[in-house]
Amino acid sequence: MYSERILRLKRELRKKRKSACLITSLTNIRYLAGFTGSYACLLLCDREDVLFTDFRYQEQSAREVSTCRCVITSKDLFVFIASYAKKLGIKDLSLEDTIIYKRYEYLSRHFSLTMLSDVVEDLRIVKDASEIELIKEAIKKAEDAFIKIKGHIKAGVTERSIALRLEESMKHNGVDKIAFDTIVASGKNSALPHAKPTQKKLEKGDLVVIDWGGESGGYFSDMTRTLLVKGPNIEKQKEIYDVVLTANTSAIEGIRTELTAPQVDAIARQVITDAGHGQRFGHGTGHGVGLEVHEKPRVSAKAPKLLIKDGMVFTVEPGIYIPNLGGVRIEDMVVVSEGKAQRLTTLPRNIEIV
Numbered sequence: 001m002y003s004e005r006i007l008r009l010k011r012e013l014r015k016k017r018k019s020a021c022l023i024t025s026l027t028n029i030r031y032l033a034g035f036t037g038s039y040a041c042l043l044l045c046d047r048e049d050v051l052f053t054d055f056r057y058q059e060q061s062a063r064e065v066s067t068c069r070c071v072i073t074s075k076d077l078f079v080f081i082a083s084y085a086k087k088l089g090i091k092d093l094s095l096e097d098t099i100i101y102k103r104y105e106y107l108s109r110h111f112s113l114t115m116l117s118d119v120v121e122d123l124r125i126v127k128d129a130s131e132i133e134l135i136k137e138a139i140k141k142a143e144d145a146f147i148k149i150k151g152h153i154k155a156g157v158t159e160r161s162i163a164l165r166l167e168e169s170m171k172h173n174g175v176d177k178i179a180f181d182t183i184v185a186s187g188k189n190s191a192l193p194h195a196k197p198t199q200k201k202l203e204k205g206d207l208v209v210i211d212w213g214g215e216s217g218g219y220f221s222d223m224t225r226t227l228l229v230k231g232p233n234i235e236k237q238k239e240i241y242d243v244v245l246t247a248n249t250s251a252i253e254g255i256r257t258e259l260t261a262p263q264v265d266a267i268a269r270q271v272i273t274d275a276g277h278g279q280r281f282g283h284g285t286g287h288g289v290g291l292e293v294h295e296k297p298r299v300s301a302k303a304p305k306l307l308i309k310d311g312m313v314f315t316v317e318p319g320i321y322i323p324n325l326g327g328v329r330i331e332d333m334v335v336v337s338e339g340k341a342q343r344l345t346t347l348p349r350n351i352e353i354v
């Protein structure tokens, strides 16, 4: 698997008439070589592929990395890599554009450098079967965690306590890492798409947006559900919920491999615009999820016109946010398979009044 990924990257490099590259993004190193530690660089060239790390990861790199040579050094990593690469006869070196400037500057004194933008990120857009299995695991752990704490979501409970329980529940379920600060936003706060949980208690008639996810085996999940606290005068809340649900369903059912990512965005956006809330859906419809919570493809109006492909995994998360009333977002993850989208998120999507 890893050797095949490295071959695919080298094929891309050859198209650009490059042979040697230094991968510095830890996420991309994990993707290409399987190394999960926090300190490493990966040098790929015709003569050999080498993972450089230090003493802390001697044992781990030997266990995790089988397709590249592992070299342990106690010297400054970039000084060491520069001399190593020179011994291999490397003069031209391609770097990822996310490299730290001072590293770039140091290497520029020794090599003729070119920048690689998103080459590995582009390879990562289409997931293989093993990646999809890991993503399903990450989704299941986060969903089960939510089901376990759902009874706690009711009037009188604070946003923070719900977020805390959900995160604790995810960890109990074997999530390795919380994907991002869990969002629990109720009432007026739910009109902020990226609200932070506060000490505010849930009140009657509040919409409650809960956005959460976890990492499992390196892969992430990301999902949002909006609940409604029972109370009088909840018609408007129900109405916007229905619009968002229709937008979510229409977009997912409309996904086809003939469409581009912005066209998928347009399906969801049209439903919300037709209902008169176009101005209240100010973010993209979705984003890829994999080794990072937010990765390519971007599913939004302004995103590149990338064709939808089998193996892509991304979110569909339309929302409507109305100041002083509240917001609704319904976020599912989908995988594209045989030309259509399959929903990966299994939690119910009908409005739940608690």
Ligand SMILES: [Mn+2]
Binding pocket: 222, 223, 287, 315, 317, 331
């Ligand atoms: Mn998301």
